[in-house]
Amino acid sequence: MVTNPLTQSPSPGPGHPPAWYARPAARAWRCAPAPPGVRRFHAGLPAYSPTPLTELPALADEFGVGRVFVKDESERLGLPAFKALGVSWAVHRIMEERADDGTPLRFVTATDGNHGRALARVAWLLGRSAHVFVPDGVHPAAVAAIEAEGAEVTRVAGPYDEAVRRAAAAVDATASDAGTRTGDADAPTAVLVQDSAWPGYERVPAWIVEGYSTLFAEVDDQLRAAGAAPPGLVAVPVGVGSLAQAAVTHHRDRTRTAGPAASLLAVEPEGAACVLASLTAGRPTVVDTGSTVMAGLNCGTPSSTAWPVLRDGLDAAVAVTDAESVRAARQLAALGVSSGPCGAASLAGVRAALGAGRDGGGERRAALGLDRDATVVLLSTEGSEANPAT
Numbered sequence: 001m002v003t004n005p006l007t008q009s010p011s012p013g014p015g016h017p018p019a020w021y022a023r024p025a026a027r028a029w030r031c032a033p034a035p036p037g038v039r040r041f042h043a044g045l046p047a048y049s050p051t052p053l054t055e056l057p058a059l060a061d062e063f064g065v066g067r068v069f070v071k072d073e074s075e076r077l078g079l080p081a082f083k084a085l086g087v088s089w090a091v092h093r094i095m096e097e098r099a100d101d102g103t104p105l106r107f108v109t110a111t112d113g114n115h116g117r118a119l120a121r122v123a124w125l126l127g128r129s130a131h132v133f134v135p136d137g138v139h140p141a142a143v144a145a146i147e148a149e150g151a152e153v154t155r156v157a158g159p160y161d162e163a164v165r166r167a168a169a170a171v172d173a174t175a176s177d178a179g180t181r182t183g184d185a186d187a188p189t190a191v192l193v194q195d196s197a198w199p200g201y202e203r204v205p206a207w208i209v210e211g212y213s214t215l216f217a218e219v220d221d222q223l224r225a226a227g228a229a230p231p232g233l234v235a236v237p238v239g240v241g242s243l244a245q246a247a248v249t250h251h252r253d254r255t256r257t258a259g260p261a262a263s264l265l266a267v268e269p270e271g272a273a274c275v276l277a278s279l280t281a282g283r284p285t286v287v288d289t290g291s292t293v294m295a296g297l298n299c300g301t302p303s304s305t306a307w308p309v310l311r312d313g314l315d316a317a318v319a320v321t322d323a324e325s326v327r328a329a330r331q332l333a334a335l336g337v338s339s340g341p342c343g344a345a346s347l348a349g350v351r352a353a354l355g356a357g358r359d360g361g362g363e364r365r366a367a368l369g370l371d372r373d374a375t376v377v378l379l380s381t382e383g384s385e386a387n388p389a390t
Contacts (some may be wrong), residue, residue, distance in 0.1 A: 018350070019270065020277045022316040022367035028218050028260040029312045034213035034246070038089055040338070044213045045088065047077045051215075053222035059347070059376075063354045066373040067228050070347075071219055074338040079121060081114035081296075081343075081382035082215060083195075089211030090193055090204055091122050103339035106190045108171050109375040110163035111157075112144035112239065112296040113387050115195050120149035131170065131190075137165040140358060142387055159289045160239075161300050168192060168201070188235050196240040205242065205305055212246035219377060231262040232374030235346035237381050238266040238275050238317075239299040241306035247379075248313035262377075263368040266310065266317040267349030271295040273319040274302050275310055282311075293322045295387050296342040316353065318369060324348040332380065341389040343380035349389025350378060 028259035042048050052072045059068040073082040091107070099104075109119050123130035128150040134143055135158055147153050156163040171192040197205035210288045223230065234251065235242045246267050251262045266275050272289040284307050289300045302310070322341070328351065329344035339347075353364045370376075 013235050015368065019273075019276075019319045020316070020364065021276055023087040023279070023319075024263075024315060024369060026313050026315045027263065027369070029252055031249055031252050031309065031313065033253040033255055034210050034302045036251055038210050039214045039217050042077075042085065042088060042211075042268050045077060050126045050218040051076055051082075052221065053219060053226070053377075055226065055228075056337070058335060059378075063350065063376065064372060065232070065354075065370060065376050068376045068378065069219075069223070069226070069228070070332065070337050070339075070378045070380050071215065071344065072337050072339075072383075073215070073379070073381050074385070076116065077085060079114070079118055080242070080340075080384075080386040081118070082212070082379075083114040083118040084121065086195060086208035087115065087118040087122050087193065090207035091119075091126070093193055093207045094193070094204070095126070103280035104128075105188055107193050108190050109133070109193050109195075110135070110160065110165050110167040111146070112160055112298055113138050113139075113146075116151070117142070117146045117149055117386075119193055120146050124150045131167075133167040133170070133183055135160045135298075137291050137298055139387055155286035159300060160298055161286070161289075164194065164196060167194065195242050196299070196301070196303040199304055202305050203299055205303060209242050209246045209249070209306070212243055213250060216250035217377075223375065223377075229373070229375045230259045230277060231377045232260075232370050233263045233265060233350070233368055235265045235267055235350045235376070237294075237297055237342050237345040237349075237379065238268045239272075239297045240301065240303040241266070241275050241310050242303055243379070243381065244275070244314065245303070245306035245309045248309050252313045260369075263315040263370070264313065264352060265349055265368065266314055267345045268317065268319050269297050269325070269345070270319040270321050272298045272300060273317070274300050275314075276317040276319055278302050278307060279311065279317050279337070293341040293387075294325055294345055296340075296382065297345060314327055316364070318352050320345055320348040320352055324352065329384065332333050333384070337380060338383040338385070339380040340382040340384050342387055343382040346378040346380060350376060
């Protein structure tokens, strides 16, 4: 059986890490781009269409910037969150490697909600089975939605990291780092499709990150169509850091030549800020997690493949409270954007970073390099259906 995948040292000492971290030098860092072909793959899926990029002038006025847009992932490939982009591409790569030889497959994962539901949907579409491990704190409606996709659900009495351990332990990873299990010839081969990496399990999480590149390519096209400048700031809700890794890969792509690099802001729950703690400590750091309405972000361990990219390419990280996230979700709803508390964390994080008006934010605004004409993009990663706040 696979060994414990989550072995970094916990954060020393009591309490939470600082609520803010900034490293403006990150804007000069560059990396290899996402591979070509991902967006073309997604565009060939029957349910594909770009999700909306909605301009919200009221937020631009509040933050004292030129324009604010929200990337609305409340309906992505028929599901209420962005996760299907990564899952569909990863499963495509898994099947491609296997040449779809007819071997019965069972896809296994742990989830805070959206990733597991996306995997269950993709498995169903392919005529395969799925087994999803769900930790404490996930809303019953989110669990029911996974079950409605036809997946077997195992509830885990513990946090997200424990659910990851249980999912990994359910798959014998000796055959390949995709995590296959052989045994009874009539039993399906189990494949671990986890969106967090650890040493020895890295290819599938990397494919998931590649899948998210479609979201950022869409934003570029949509900003051009709106006559907007490239983003000066992109705010990304963060759990284990895979979506933020995709954001850094896109905006720090060494082949991009047009305009200054965007500032990238990671936003986490105050009680599960593992990336913020890691950035502050300068090393991967595990934090103890509790309960939060931002269930999809309630992760205590950064993905091992995301960590070096986030360390070098993130400009800033901020932690927000449940109350701030719920307030942001309500404000987005009033402005016509359906957003769960995880998706709305991006708005709460920008509010924490910039304050109000052109003189708000002070040093934080300066660290992000924003001027009064800047374009700000908020990633709302899920709709209200995905993870109800109450």
